[in-house]
Structure formats: structure tokens, C-alpha cells
Amino acid sequence: xxxxxxxxxxxxxxxxxxxxxxxSYLCGVWRFANAYVKIMKKGAKTMLRVLxxxxxxxxxxxxxxxxxxxxxxxxxKKLREPLGQLVDINGNNMSIYLExxxxxxxxxxxxxxxxxxxxxxxxxxSLLSDDYRIVVxxxxxxxxxxxxxxxxxxxxxxxxxxxxxxxAGIEGPYVLCPHSMSGIEVxxxxxxxxxxxxxxxxxxxxxxxYYENMEINIPLMKLGQYAADLxxxxxxxxxxxxxxxxxGTLTEEEKNIYRALFYYRTSTETMLNEAKCIKENAKIVAxxxxxxxxxxxxxxDGTGGTGFDKETWRRIPEKYISKVKSGKYMELxxxxxxxxxxxxxxxxxxxxFLGN
Numbered sequence: 400x401x402x403x404x405x406x407x408x409x410x411x412x413x414x415x416x417x418x419x420x421x422x423s424y425l426c427g428v429w430r431f432a433n434a435y436v437k438i439m440k441k442g443a444k445t446m447l448r449v450l451x452x453x454x455x456x457x458x459x460x461x462x463x464x465x466x467x468x469x470x471x472x473x474x475x476k477k478l479r480e481p482l483g484q485l486v487d488i489n490g491n492n493m494s495i496y497l498e499x500x501x502x503x504x505x506x507x508x509x510x511x512x513x514x515x516x517x518x519x520x521x522x523x524x525s526l527l528s529d530d531y532r533i534v535v536x537x538x539x540x541x542x543x544x545x546x547x548x549x550x551x552x553x554x555x556x557x558x559x560x561x562x563x564x565x566x567a568g569i570e571g572p573y574v575l576c577p578h579s580m581s582g583i584e585v586x587x588x589x590x591x592x593x594x595x596x597x598x599x600x601x602x603x604x605x606x607x608x609y610y611e612n613m614e615i616n617i618p619l620m621k622l623g624q625y626a627a628d629l630x631x632x633x634x635x636x637x638x639x640x641x642x643x644x645x646x647g648t649l650t651e652e653e654k655n656i657y658r659a660l661f662y663y664r665t666s667t668e669t670m671l672n673e674a675k676c677i678k679e680n681a682k683i684v685a686x687x688x689x690x691x692x693x694x695x696x697x698x699x700d701g702t703g704g705t706g707f708d709k710e711t712w713r714r715i716p717e718k719y720i721s722k723v724k725s726g727k728y729m730e731l732x733x734x735x736x737x738x739x740x741x742x743x744x745x746x747x748x749x750x751x752f753l754g755n
Contacts, residue, residue: 461629468630471662478659481543482517483535486566493563494543496535499528503574503597503753506564507535510579510605510735511673514664515542515643518657520578522647523602523738526746531753534569536560540669542660551673553587553680560584561592572597574753577604578738580673583681589690598693600749603737606719607685610678613706620674624666633662642703642739689722695752696720696728697745703734727752 483496496517507524509516517535524533537544538556549555564573574597577585582604589596626632632639639661644654699705701712713730720726729748733740 461631464630464634468633468662471630471633475659475662478656479543479663482656483537483543484567485543486563488539488559488562488566491539491545491547492543493539493545493559494537494541495563495567495569496533496537497567497569498524498533499531501529501531503530504532504534504569504571505600505749506569506573506575507533508560508575508577508581508584509535509537509541510577510581511677512666512670513541513578514641515657515660517542518649518653518660519641519643519736520576520738521649521653522643522742523745525648526742527749530750531574532569534564534567534573536563538669540667540673541664546664546667546669548668549672551669551676551680553584553676553683556584556673556680557588557591561588561595571595574598574600576600576602578602579735580605580677582606583610583677583684586684586690587680587687589692590684590687593690593692596690596692598695598753600752601694601696601716602745603697603699603735604716605681606716607681608715608719609707610681613678615674615677617671617675620666620671624668624671627662627665630662632665642734642736645739647739647742689719691724693725693752694720694723694727695748696726697737697741697748698728698730699735699737700730700732701735703736705735 481494483494485492485494487493494517505524505527507516507520509519513519516537520535524535527533539545539547539549539559564571572595575585575588577599579602582601583606585599585601585604586606589599623632639658641657641661643649644657649657696716698713698716701707701709705712717728720728731737731741731744738745
């Protein structure tokens with residue numbers, strides 16, 4: 400009996416000791432967890448403060464960029480005075496530049512996103528103006544023309560270009576000289592009004608097949624528009640240094656004008672709307688067939704932002720022009736803005752092609 404009592408007492412003591420140890424362990428865990436939560440809360444508050452500081456610094460920097468950008472835009476006002484004439488098209492101003500004289504009229508139309516078509520083509524047309532009448536049409540959203548937030552379907556774009564030429568007193572027939580995306584407008588022009596077109600000189604111009612599988616990143620373009628509007632593009636070194644500035648024959652004053660227009664006409668709303676419509680526009684041109692007008696295509700090596708490899712970039716237009724009875728092409732080992740690199744060779748080939 401005594402032995403049983405002693406055993407029972409021992410068991411109770413062991414249980415008490417075990418429970419006490421367990422409670423001590425649980426209390427330790429609780430204290431650790433509580434300390435950990437406090438550290439985490441403190442760390443979260445510190446992290447939040449750091450993030451708020453980062454956001455505040457970014458906002459201040461963007462604000463400074465914007466203020467500086469607006470100041471510079473105002474200071475560059477004189478640099479943005481039109482080099483050509485402005486004609487009224489449905490209540491908006493469209494810029495047209497004329498130079499030279501001759502029995503033939505060469506009409507230059509820029510590719511997508513070219514902020515100053517007049518200066519972009521200058522290295523080339525300055526070598527042609529002694530023999531031909533030169534015309535550069537700056538579509539809405541480009542160069543000195545107004546920015547319009549309207550649909551950029553192919554019918555509208557072409558009607559505006561034709562009306563601008565008519566209002567400027569420039570009669571056809573025309574030798575059309577499109578670069579890049581303007582090739583789609585020019586082919587449509589030749590399809591609808593072949594009597595107005597004497598020939599097409601394609602400066603690495605686009606043909607419909609390019610756009611069949613091309614991915615056009617509108618959100619990225621929109622981001623570029625915001626960056627331009629806020630003045631962020633102004634502080635990115637070298638961004639305004641176009642091929643025309645780096646490789647062409649522009650004077651220092653013309654380079655400064657080009658830069659001023661770059662900061663004023665980058666990723667405009669009109670350019671974005673144009674990009675949104677280009678696939679449908681190209682599809683319409685493809686459905687209308689290949690126009691049978693005299694055609695000379697200068698084809699680059701695909702570098703300079705086309706998004707295509709050399710073989711594909713050249714294969715597509717060469718396949719297209721093979722269906723043109725009076726068609727020729729020439730491969731050039733230079734980037735997409737061929738007229739800023741091979742202007743001397745291109746000018747000589749144009750004269751030869753047109754019979755000068």
C-alpha cells in the first residue's frame with residue numbers, strides 16, 4: 400500500500416514536472432513568435448517607408464522632367480516654325496514642302512513614327528531638286544502638321560494627301576517615293592487612281608505581306624507616348640539622334656530643328672491610331688491585287704528596327720515586285736532608313752530609272 404502510494408506520488412510529480420517543462424517550452428515559443436511578429440511589423444513599416452520614399456523620388460523626378468520639358472518646348476518654338484507651307488484639310492493644318500523644279504514631280508511620304516519627314520528625306524532630295532520638283536507631304540501627326548485623334552483608315556489617309564496636293568496647286572502625274580509604312584498608302588493610290596501615278600520609287604517601302612504576322616505592340620507605343628509627353632525622352636541620351644542626323648547631310652541648324660521636332664512629335668496620338676489600323680489597311684491593299692505601274696524598290700538588309708531577319712525582309716518585297724511587269728529592285732547593305740545612308744547611290748539610280 401505504501402509502495403503504491405509512493406508510486407502514485409512519483410507519477411504525479413513526474414507529470415507535474417513534464418507539464419511545467421511543456422508550459423515553459425510553449426511560453427518560450429510564444430515569446431519568440433511575439434518577438435518575431437514585432438520585428439516583422441517593424442520591418443514592414445520600414446519597407447513601406449522605403450517604398451514611399453522611392454515613389455516620392457520617382458514622382459519628383461518625373462515632375463522635374465515635365466517642367467524642364469515644357470520650358471524647353473517653349474524655348475524651341477522658333478526651331479519649330481514650318482519649313483514649308485500649311486494647307487487647311489478639314490479644319491486642320493497639313494504641312495507640305497516644295498523644292499526644285501522640273502517636268503516630273505517626286506512626292507515623298509515618310510514611314511511610321513518619323514518625326515520630321517522634311518528633314519529626314521533631305522539628304523536624298525537635295526541631290527534631285529536640280530532635275531525634279533520635290534514635294535514632301537507630312538501627314539497629320541508628323542512634322543509641322545497638326546495632331547488629329549481620328550481613324551486612320553487607308554481611304555481617309557489617301558484622301559487627305561490628295562487634297563493637300565490639290566490645295567497646294569501640285570498637279571500629277573506623280574512619282575511617289577514612300578518610305579516604310581507609306582508604301583501601303585502608295586499602293587492603294589496606284590490601285591484606285593492609276594492615272595495619277597507615273598511611277599513608284601520604294602525606299603524600303605512596306606508591302607502587304609509584311610503585316611500578316613507582324614506583332615504591333617500598341618501598349619508599348621502608348622508607354623512611349625506618355626514618356627514623350629512627360630519629357631522623359633528628353634533626358635535619355637542619344638534618343639533624338641536619328642539616322643538623318645548621324646549619317647545624312649543636314650547642317651547643324653537643321654539637326655537642332657530635327658531634335659526640337661523629335662521632342663515635339665514623338666509617338667503622337669495620330670501615329671498610334673495609324674498603327675492600330677495598319678493591318679486592316681494592308682489587308683485591303685492585298686485584296687486589290689498588285690498595281691501595274693513602273694516600280695523601283697530599294698531594299699535594305701532589314702536592320703534598323705524592322706523586326707525581320709535579312710532573308711525574310713528581302714524575300715517579301717522581291718516576291719511582290721516579281722508580279723509587276725515594269726518592276727525592278729535593288730538590294731542595299733544598309734539599315735531601314737536607306738535614304739539616310741545610300742542617298743548618293745539612290746539618287747543616281749532614280750535618275751537612271753526615270754530616264755534622266
